[in-house]
Amino acid sequence: MRLHHVALGNLRRRWSRAAFLVATLVIGVATVVTLLTMSRALTVQAQNELETYGANIVVAPRTDDLSLSYGGVALGGVRLQARELREADLSRISTIPNSRNVAIVAPELLGAVEAKGRQTLLLGVRPGDEFELKKWWRLDGRPPAAGDELVAGSSAARRLALRNGDTVALDGRDFRVTGVLEPTGSQDDELLITGLATAQRLLGKPGKITLVQVAALCSDCPVEEIAVQLGDVLPGTTVTAMQQVTKNRMHALDVFRTFSYVIAAVIIAVEALVVFVTMMGSVNARTREIGIFRALGFRRSHVTMLVLLEAALASVAAGILGYLVGMGASYLALPLFAEGLHVTVVWTPLLAAGAVLLAVVVGSLGSLYPALHASRLDPTVALRAV
């Protein structure tokens, strides 16, 4: 028989109070674990994306008009089509010093067409290049091949009631729908996508393109340098390294993480208070018992230790449980934040250890005063009749 046997006996045979304490701590630990796991998973996902997609660079005509933007890049008023690039100029891209880092060159022509009586954005692309560059596109169907075929973004498909295999007239000319994109969460969802040449003909802009997406597939390309080189060979353009976009998302994630820490801190503080109140109640309900301990020769420090031991034992259980619950919650909650992106929850022993440590620290901190209070109780209550 040692002190921890007494503590265990109390936790086991008066389990309802212990269960409340454990449940309280589980909620807090689980929340913290979930927040940390999710921000970690989203960060890892963003980093993976950076590496997989490399650095995408967008080359667009320079403009002062910021009325429309696409893909994070401001475009001169699309309908006015003030400026365009010439498709023929694309060949110059292969002359830049870093040309071996250039994996894909995907020209795009953007314009407005009328479909089913509505103005709709039409994007002309080279399907092979475009679909390789936009690896995140999930297509239900196949890319457009021959002249009069198109693929619809998810929102456009919904708006125009288009399904795979339908036929739709664009500016009076019939197109067959060969596929529908799954939602991407970007402006791509609004587009009808067809072959570049078809779009040029339909929009009356032969040989013209609106912008060029360039993929430099390598994990640490000199993106800024490539961008400068592209600007040199394609005068009159704005060259934007799209890595910026992912970096912006990383920044948003940093904000999310900071926010998580603040929430976690608040939860921990509330938690410690609940532990404090619970333990104080427990101690006050046990004054007679504590009097007996003291009369039997427990020192004040033994009583303090006993209360802290009980809190610590409950906390360890809560830490383990909280970690498991938190990981489970991460699996459930992550899809809500990842929006179709492929994100995986990572199990780390460090976080498990951290969860247990957190529970023990919070449990012990909240119990510190109740434990000291218990040790100062008047032992003569043990002598009084009930």
Place this chain on the structure above:
Amino acid sequence: MTHVTAQTGAEDSLAPVLPSSPAQEERAARFIEVRGLEKTFAGDGAPVQALRGLDLVVPEGSFLGVMGQSGSGKSTFLAVLGGLSHPSAGEVRVDGIDLYGLPGERLADFRREYLGFVFQSFNLVPYLTALENVLLPLAVKRMPAAEKRARAIEVLGRVGLADRSRHLPGKLSGGEQERVAIARALVNDPPLLLADEPTGALDSETTTEVMELFAELHREGNTIVMVTHNLEIRRYFDRTVVLKDGRLEGGPPAGEAG
């Protein structure tokens, strides 16, 4: 009684060294020594003077009954005697040790090594089995686990409850609970047993049973101080003092064996 010389470890430092046999006899004659004991409770209203100047000497091996009406200060006296409650004035010596002169936590150590408490209304810890309750005083003592167990089983057998060791107090009768409490008081083999109304909640048959157990402990040489207002058990005491309004009344005068 071999308690004093049998003490080991931490207990040694509590007991003054015993140089010679006459000194030892002198100590045995004045095993408990109470001088000018007063206890006043501050409380919310007027202060309550529970003890108003007690003087008492009890030789080793006595079975002292402390009697008196309800509210006369019996429990207060026992608490002060047992090192649970600091007196407002006066001093208490047990086996030559000035209880309230002990530094800090040593008073708790003194209770553990010198005293066995048997409380009014059993006072077992409800979530511990009979055996665990008996083991309780040993929980904070450095001693091999097997030895603790053996000792606890021995005293449980001694009070006739060897077969009830795994029962929780709630599953035991009043008399059985009382006997577990006595076993718990005995487990540390203490030189002094203090009992507050140990038969208060028992019927007369069980009372006799429990008192026979105390009488046997007395015959074996244990020193016992028992608080009660039950006149029927007076015959078990070899001396009796009566408390009235915080003062000793009647009984043999202080220092005289009963």
